[in-house]
Amino acid sequence: MESRINFCVAVAVFIIVTEIASCHFVFEVQHKFAGKGKNLAHFKSHDTRRHSRMLASVDLPLGGDSRVDSVGLYFTKIKLGTPPKEYHVQVDTGSDILWINCSPCPKCPSKTNLGFSLSLYDVNASSTSKKVGCDDDFCSFISNSDSCQPDLGCSYHIVYADQSTSEGNFIRDNLSLDQVTGNLLTGPLGQEVVFGCGSDQSGQLGKSESAVDGVMGFGQANTSVLSQLAAAGDAKRVFSHCLDNVKGGGIFAIGVVDSPADKTTPMVPNQMHYNVMLMEMDVDGASLDLPPSIVRKGGTIIDSGTTLAYLPQALYDSLIETITSRQPVKLHIVEETFQCFTFTKDVNQAFPPVNFHFEDSLKLTVYPHDYLFSLESEMYCFGWQVGGMTTEDRSEVILLGDMVLSNKLVVYDLENEVIGWTDHNCSSSIKVKDGSGGVYSVGADNLSSAPPLLLIGKLLAILSTFVAVAFT
Known part of the structure; x- marks a missing residue:
């Protein structure tokens, strides 16, 4: 069998x-x-x-x-x-x-x-x-x-x-x-x-x-x-x-x-998911430290079947801290999971973009209107989540869902074993x-x-x- x-x-x-x-x-x-x-x-x-x-x-x-x-x-x-x-x-x-x-x-x-x-x-x-x-x-x-x-x-x-x-x-x-x-x-x-x-x-x-x-x-x-x-x-x-x-x-x-046309990055070979190599991550130019296993083993999964984006705990903490240092807000927990805040200004003007840099210089930019959800008037929540996911050898995993893939044409080319994307209406x-x-x-x-x-x-x-x- x-x-x-x-x-x-x-x-x-x-x-x-x-x-x-x-x-x-x-x-x-x-x-x-x-x-x-x-x-x-x-x-x-x-x-x-x-x-x-x-x-x-x-x-x-x-x-x-x-x-x-x-x-x-x-x-x-x-x-x-x-x-x-x-x-x-x-x-x-x-x-x-x-x-x-x-x-x-x-x-x-x-x-x-x-x-x-x-x-x-x-x-x-x-x-x-x-x-x-x-x-x-x-x-x-x-x-x-x-x-x-x-x-x-x-x-x-x-x-x-x-x-x-x-x-x-x-x-x-x-x-x-x-x-x-x-x-x-x-x-x-x-x-x-x-x-x-x-x-x-x-x-x-x-x-x-x-x-x-x-x-x-x-x-x-x-x-x-x-x-x-x-x-x-x-x-x-x-x-x-x-x-x-x-x-x-x-x-x-x-x-x-x-x-x-789109620019591409290689798929990590011999994987059951659509894995790619994430090389760097930054918040409007401010670099974040990636877990070593993410870079070495290609532990980043592109999954349009996922709604949100899931990160290891340390990376999540660093990301939220860096974003809120650029735009201070008072966070509170909603539904035991989501970090939310009250805000009266334009989030796209006030909050920084988050950039993912993949192998072969392919960049994916996630804008504030992508990673922030408006639950009600003047109340926003972060779509970033703690994943807590590891592989069988305990390596940490990043899972990027349609929160970060939206408003982009994403191409999965299995014949050439590459994935690519470009901003698109x-x-x-x-x-x-x-x-x-x-x-x-x-x-x-x-x-x-x-x-x-x-x-x-x-x-x-x-x-x-x-x-x-x-x-x-």
Whole structure:
């Protein structure tokens, strides 16, 4: 039996555009908290639950609600089978498979508070479904052939950090996507993919009030939907997102972005997360001391599924002290976690920017309007949090969520093993390039055409989520 640890990611409301060879795909995204009042308890509680799933192999001494029932900020609507049937799934850029709750499944959730009806995939209801056998190339690639039982077929077993599980068999069927055929124009296109047909759930996965129909993995392994599309020559292993923290929308794209151009930094190799090398950190030029393990081992994770930003205790203390030395305020604790203060002036004029400097001179600047949340009139709180996270060898970890990634186009280029970003107006548009050289503009207004693949979210939570996956 082979096991892996993977992690999930969630982001802010956005639209997803997928490039497929000479094609692109459009996804509409829905934010779980859209239209609701801003409450920091929601952000931290969501992040805490996400930690419990994403960081299973990491020591996370976090208190509070460590349940695995978080939906994350976003979920998406996809279509599977022939005829196509809609399913609402979490979009998980860290895990490696797509799995859907399948019929029969006595322990699968039967209802959700997210405003839609849950659906079970029925193998017998799709004329194009095929069982993935032990001799299938997909199964032989991911599992030990000796452990695969021919009468059951190729199967999977996922164990989350709180010991909740999902298990079932792999199925091959059509995934319906919206192909971008021109500027703001789309047309239907189906792609065959292998996904897990979940027949048994345990723990919180079967009890969540914010349940969805499954999880769509966009991780780095060859079993993810992204990698399957790339292996078929239908897409490049590149995806991007641009999160608008003002209007709550943005863009998520699979494929090559033509513009705006971005500068990149190498991914740390052989990591299960999107790790990068943080070299320096400063508050408007005033340097902060980084833990040695952060610099030596690349212990900085880029995770748009995380709402806030989590730092080791000493670095957090130094950061808050340096910021407040530039702009003195009287801090008080809100909800036992957040450092807040009363302020009547323009925070962007009064507070300093925070700069992260990565390998190859890539800089990420976090402005006051990014790291400060306004709970009510003249009351602000810091989005910086103490993470308390360490790796298995006790090295400290920095986790940078969409608080610092907002208003930037962030590109994950798995083919060249780099991550890059550039400041961008995420409520505007980007240009994507297809395999034939065509370049098309895609923006938030592109969603009015009711695309079949509504990439609504990054699920499994707002912070990072580690998942152990065993294929048998």
